[in-house]
Amino acid sequence: MKRKAAKDFWKTYISLIARGCAHTKRVNPAVTFTKQVKSGDFDAIPDEKYCSMLDDVEQLSSFWDKMPTGTAGNVFQKALARTPLSEKEISQLAGILASASANVSYMLNDEKNMASSPDDNFEPAFGGTPFDENKFEWTPQSIYNYLDYNIYGQTAAKRAAAMLIYNHLHNNSRNILMAGATGCGKTEIWRVLSKKFDFIKIINGPQLCCDGWKGSYHIKDIFISEPREKAESMVIVIDEADKLFEPAVGGGGTDFSYKIQNELLKIMDGDTITFVDEQKNTSYTVDCSNVSVVFCGSFETMLKAKTMDSGTIGFGGELQKESKIAECTEEDLIAYANVRREIAGRIQQIITLNKLSADDLEKILESQISPVKKIEKQQGISIIVDERTRRAWADAAAESGLGCRYIRSRLQSRLDDLVFESPYAKEFVISAPES
Incomplete structure (x- = not known):
C-alpha cells in the first residue's frame, strides 16, 4: 500500500x-x-x-x-x-x-x-472520495451514526432526520412532522444536528404570529435576520408546532392559526416570497425552493386517538396491556390537529416517537449521553449518582411524562444544594433520601 x-x-x-x-x-x-x-x-x-x-x-x-x-x-x-x-x-x-x-x-x-x-x-470515516482526507460527503448512514451516538433509541425518527438532511444537502427539500410525548427526544435530534449543520434553525411555534401584528415574531423574521445564502437553504424546525396549529379565533371570527398556515404554505411550496422589513423600510426576497420545514410537537389528541391497547400475557400468565401508536396519516392531522389539508398534503413523512419508559430513562442515565455527564463536562466536576437514586429518578420521570427534562431538573436542584455547601469541591455524591 x-x-x-x-x-x-x-x-x-x-x-x-x-x-x-x-x-x-x-x-x-x-x-x-x-x-x-x-x-x-x-x-x-x-x-x-x-x-x-x-x-x-x-x-x-x-x-x-x-x-x-x-x-x-x-x-x-x-x-x-x-x-x-x-x-x-x-x-x-x-x-x-x-x-x-x-x-x-x-x-x-x-x-x-x-x-x-x-x-x-464527530469525524467521518475513511471513504467517500478515495484518498482525499479533506473532502467528506455526509451519507444517510454517517448522519444516523452521529445521531445514534448522541440520542437514545427512536430509530425511525433518527433515520427520517438523517434522510431529510441528506436530501437537503443535495438540494432536495423535504417537509416532515415528528409527533411524540414531551421529553422523548424529537427536538433534541435537531439540536444535536444543528451542531454540525448551521443551516438548521429551531424556532418556537407558539411565538409565531400573523404578519401585520406589531412587536411580535413573524414568519418573515425567520428569514430577514439571516444572510441570504443561509436564508435560502435553511431547515426550519418549528418546535411545539401542535400549539401553533391550535385554533386561535379572534373577535371577528378569524382563525389566526389558519392565517399563519397560509404563510407557511408558501414556504413549503418552495415559492419565491418577498417580505417587507418595516423597521428598515426595505423589501427582502427569498427563494424557498431549497428550504425544508420540520414540525415537532406532542400532538396529544391525535396520538391518543391513534393509540391502541392490546393484550399480552405477562409473567404468571396474567393479561397485561401494551400500548402502541398506529401509523398517523395526513387525514389524522386534519381531523385531530387542526392542520389545513393544503399543509398536511405537503408533509412527506409523519413520524411518531415512542414515550420513554423508566427502563429507557435509566439506561440514558448510565450512558455517555446522560445529563450527569453533560453537567460534569459543563462545570468541570465529577458527579456520582448511586443506583437507587438513578432508578428512583427514572421511575418519577416516566410517571411525570417529562422524560429527561425531569431528571436534569432534579439533578441540577440537588447539585445546587451541594455546591452551595461546598463550592470548591470537585466531586459530588448524590443520593436521594429513602422513601
Missing part, C-alpha cells in the same frame, strides 16, 4: 478511536470505489493512476473481510494486527502515547480529559 493512502487511513481511524467512535459503522472503501467506477468518475484518468488507486482500495478493503460495512473499532484492530511492527516502532508509538498520558488525569472526569467529544467533533 502506498504511503499516502496508508497515512489517510491511520489518521482517520486513530482519530475515530481516540474520540470514542469505535462503535460507528464504516463503509468498505471497495463499495464506494465500485459505485464511482460504474458512474464513470474515473473514465478520464490514465490507466496507471486508476490501477494504483484500485490497488490501494483492494488492500484497504481487506480490513473489512469482504463485508460491506464494519465498525471503526474492528477495522482498526484488524489493520493493526496485520501491520508488522518492530519492537523499536512499538516503543516509539508507546512513547508518543506516554507523553500524551502525562498531560491528563484519568481518574478525574474522563469526559473532560478527552481531547474532544464525539458530540463536538
